[in-house]
Amino acid sequence: MSTLEIKDLHVSIDTEQGNVPILKGVTLTINTGETHAIMGPNGSGKSTLASTIAGHPRYTVDSGSITLDGEDVLSMSVDERARAGLFLAMQYPVEVPGVTMTNFLRTAKTALDGEAPSLRHWTKDVKTAMAQLRIDADFAQRNVNEGFSGGEKKRVEILQLELFRPKFAILDETDSGLDVDALKVVSEGVNREHSKGEMGTLLITHYTRILRYIKPDFVHVFVAGRIAEQGGPELADQLEAEGYDRFTAQTPVEA
Amino acid sequence: MAETTHTESTPDTAPDAEVTDLGDLDEKARLGAPAGAVDRSRAIDGFTEEGESLSTGDTGSEQLGLKKHSHGNAPVIPEASRGERRRSFDIADFPTLTGLEEDWRFTPLKRLRGLHTEALSASAPAVEVTGAGNVTVETVGRDDVRLGASATPEDRVSAAAWNAFGDATVITVPQETVADGEVMVSVRGTHAEASAQHILIDAKAFSKAVVVLDHQGSATLAQNVEIVVGDGAELTVVSVQEWDDDAVHVSSQQAKVGRDARYKHVVVSLGGDLVRLTPSSIFTAPGAEVEMYGLYFADAGQHLEQRLLVDHAVPNCKSRVTYKGALQGDDAHTVWVGDVLIRKAAEGTDTYETNRNLILTDGARSDSVPNLEIETGLIEGAGHASATGRFDDEHLFYLMARGIPEKAARRLVVRGFLTEVIQQIKVPALEERLSESVERELAAGNL
Numbered sequence: 001m002s003t004l005e006i007k008d009l010h011v012s013i014d015t016e017q018g019n020v021p022i023l024k025g026v027t028l029t030i031n032t033g034e035t036h037a038i039m040g041p042n043g044s045g046k047s048t049l050a051s052t053i054a055g056h057p058r059y060t061v062d063s064g065s066i067t068l069d070g071e072d073v074l075s076m077s078v079d080e081r082a083r084a085g086l087f088l089a090m091q092y093p094v095e096v097p098g099v100t101m102t103n104f105l106r107t108a109k110t111a112l113d114g115e116a117p118s119l120r121h122w123t124k125d126v127k128t129a130m131a132q133l134r135i136d137a138d139f140a141q142r143n144v145n146e147g148f149s150g151g152e153k154k155r156v157e158i159l160q161l162e163l164f165r166p167k168f169a170i171l172d173e174t175d176s177g178l179d180v181d182a183l184k185v186v187s188e189g190v191n192r193e194h195s196k197g198e199m200g201t202l203l204i205t206h207y208t209r210i211l212r213y214i215k216p217d218f219v220h221v222f223v224a225g226r227i228a229e230q231g232g233p234e235l236a237d238q239l240e241a242e243g244y245d246r247f248t249a250q251t252p253v254e255a
Numbered sequence: 256m257a258e259t260t261h262t263e264s265t266p267d268t269a270p271d272a273e274v275t276d277l278g279d280l281d282e283k284a285r286l287g288a289p290a291g292a293v294d295r296s297r298a299i300d301g302f303t304e305e306g307e308s309l310s311t312g313d314t315g316s317e318q319l320g321l322k323k324h325s326h327g328n329a330p331v332i333p334e335a336s337r338g339e340r341r342r343s344f345d346i347a348d349f350p351t352l353t354g355l356e357e358d359w360r361f362t363p364l365k366r367l368r369g370l371h372t373e374a375l376s377a378s379a380p381a382v383e384v385t386g387a388g389n390v391t392v393e394t395v396g397r398d399d400v401r402l403g404a405s406a407t408p409e410d411r412v413s414a415a416a417w418n419a420f421g422d423a424t425v426i427t428v429p430q431e432t433v434a435d436g437e438v439m440v441s442v443r444g445t446h447a448e449a450s451a452q453h454i455l456i457d458a459k460a461f462s463k464a465v466v467v468l469d470h471q472g473s474a475t476l477a478q479n480v481e482i483v484v485g486d487g488a489e490l491t492v493v494s495v496q497e498w499d500d501d502a503v504h505v506s507s508q509q510a511k512v513g514r515d516a517r518y519k520h521v522v523v524s525l526g527g528d529l530v531r532l533t534p535s536s537i538f539t540a541p542g543a544e545v546e547m548y549g550l551y552f553a554d555a556g557q558h559l560e561q562r563l564l565v566d567h568a569v570p571n572c573k574s575r576v577t578y579k580g581a582l583q584g585d586d587a588h589t590v591w592v593g594d595v596l597i598r599k600a601a602e603g604t605d606t607y608e609t610n611r612n613l614i615l616t617d618g619a620r621s622d623s624v625p626n627l628e629i630e631t632g633l634i635e636g637a638g639h640a641s642a643t644g645r646f647d648d649e650h651l652f653y654l655m656a657r658g659i660p661e662k663a664a665r666r667l668v669v670r671g672f673l674t675e676v677i678q679q680i681k682v683p684a685l686e687e688r689l690s691e692s693v694e695r696e697l698a699a700g701n702l
Binding site: 054055056057077078079081082083087088090093094096097098099100103104107108111112143144160164 | 611613644646648649650652653654655656657658659660661663664667668669670671672673
């Protein structure tokens with residue numbers, strides 16, 4: 001049982017117009033086995049939270065803390081965070097020239113586990129996971145994300161989720177740009193891994209439709225860099241019916 | 256700043272209407288980024304691909320019926336067709352270089368250490384040939400009639416080398432002979448005085464051999480490597496440049512490829528201050544296949560240039576060109592120019608050339624210029640691709656977010672990128688040595 005704890009997190013980015021605060025005091029605790037959905041309108045800071053947890057250099061943490069089982073995540077480098085058990089399924093996975101998927105997956109697995117996976121089992125695991133996510137076998141020999149469609153990239157993110165088996169998965173708008181079939185396939189992958197009971201999930205989404213396939217235990221509504229409201233799954237239903245207007249009206253959007 | 260330029264020549268002998276059955280139309284359709292600087296923000300997504308980009312801003316040779324090429328800002332003497340470039344043994348046929356010539360415009364002449372102006376009279380690097388026992392190795396005088404029978408200089412430095420070399424090394428693979436091992440040609444330089452060298456590799460009909468030219472040490476060398484691939488022969492020539500940091504090497508490596516022959520040429524340029532190779536493959540009879548590979552890794556201050564020609568002068572030949580380069584450090588500069596000429600008679604030609612560059616740090620510059628000239632529409636396929644990408648913070652973040660430490664991430668990318676070419680050499684000991692050299696380059700670059 002692990003706990004990812006975010007306390008009063010303030011995050012800003014440097015832009016040409018100067019320093020811009022994005023997160024203005026976010027507090028959130030996720031335990032193994034729980035699924036938390038973070039919802040909110042564009043620009044509310046949802047993706048900033050995801051990238052900050054993973055350690056993207058663009059974001060500056062001005063105050064607050066992130067801990068994983070009491071360990072200070074913010075003092076860890078990006079790769080250390082991954083090895084500590086944090087996984088970010090990215091909204092826009094980049095194409096990495098020169099590295100085949102096969103080589104990449106094996107190198108990452110070796111780095112995460114501290115030892116090379118047994119070749120026989122690993123090959124089988126990769127093949128099985130690829131088949132379940134309906135990823136063509138020939139993708140293994142292609143360069144990481146190179147020439148993949150948006151939907152293919154998202155499936156490959158979930159492939160990594162299933163193979164790397166993190167303690168906490170942060171899914172940054174994994175559902176955006178997916179058609180219904182791909183959304184189902186991707187959701188099944190997340191549910192497969194989650195059902196093993198060893199992972200906590202932070203699901204960041206703009207839309208409610210993915211919540212038909214991945215059932216959240218908690219729903220948090222992000223507005224203007226803060227959690228404006230939280231509740232159970234019923235909050236998602238309410239949002240689906242009413243939209244974000246209620247929240248954006250309450251809290252004036254800052255420039 | 257990372258920059259690429261990319262131009263394509265479209266002489267009036269190849270009007271657009273005839274270029275309809277290219278194999279890469281899809282690619283071309285989505286290409287079309289303007290030549291010039293690559294915007295960093297665009298490069299973040301990986302490779303930026305560039306295609307045909309005829310400059311419209313320049314004035315100049317339009318009146319000759321040429322579409323104007325983009326040449327940076329320098330005025331350049333136009334060339335109606337790559338096939339019309341002057342060939343001569345007489346140095347007087349090549350005017351003194353100014354740096355404005357189409358084929359010298361990327362080369363920093365000041366760093367040639369006199370190869371284009373001096374007498375090239377110093378002693379040439381020592382040549383030692385080892386390996387296969389059933390291959391003939393001779394050292395011959397300038398008057399040997401075989402020399403210059405198959406290759407004619409195409410530029411001033413090559414012509415100067417032709418007129419200045421002392422003895423020549425002739426390596427002959429006898430007819431119907433399979434070399435019983437790799438032919439290792441060690442070229443060791445010991446001083447920086449300008450010198451000239453001539454090497455002839457003659458693979459007779461139906462022979463089979465791998466010849467490795469291994470350049471090391473310090474030198475200022477103008478070199479002609481004359482290569483004959485006889486009918487039905489299968490020849491691989493690997494030219495490795497692992498020179499000391501100060502070396503200057505300008506080498507013309509012309510191959511004449513006979514009927515149904517198979518010729519593979521591999522360039523590996525890692526060391527030296529300025530290395531400029533001009534490998535060419537000239538088909539002389541139908542049915543032959545040529546593969547040309549290159550790998551170059553430029554560090555701070557290094558200039559590594561390669562200018563290729565594949566001359567499809569006869570029907571039913573096939574060529575594939577794949578060059579890959581990595582760059583790191585301030586003023587690391589690489590140049591790749593790939594000229595493919597499909598002449599009127601070369602019906603049934605099948606050709607494709609690719610150049611990919613990976614820029615690892617700020618301050619490096621890579622120029623990539625594929626040129627395809629097509630004088631007949633009756634071909635199997637013709638295409639080219641050029642892509643120059645940056646390994647940037649976003650790539651690094653992606654790999655590190657999967658637990659891979661920073662140094663390992665950078666090495667993973669470069670190794671993966673360059674291995675494809677090293678694997679083409681098929682000489683295990685050399686492949687291993689070059690892999691280690693690439694690792695050392697990476698380590699030296701603090702990556």
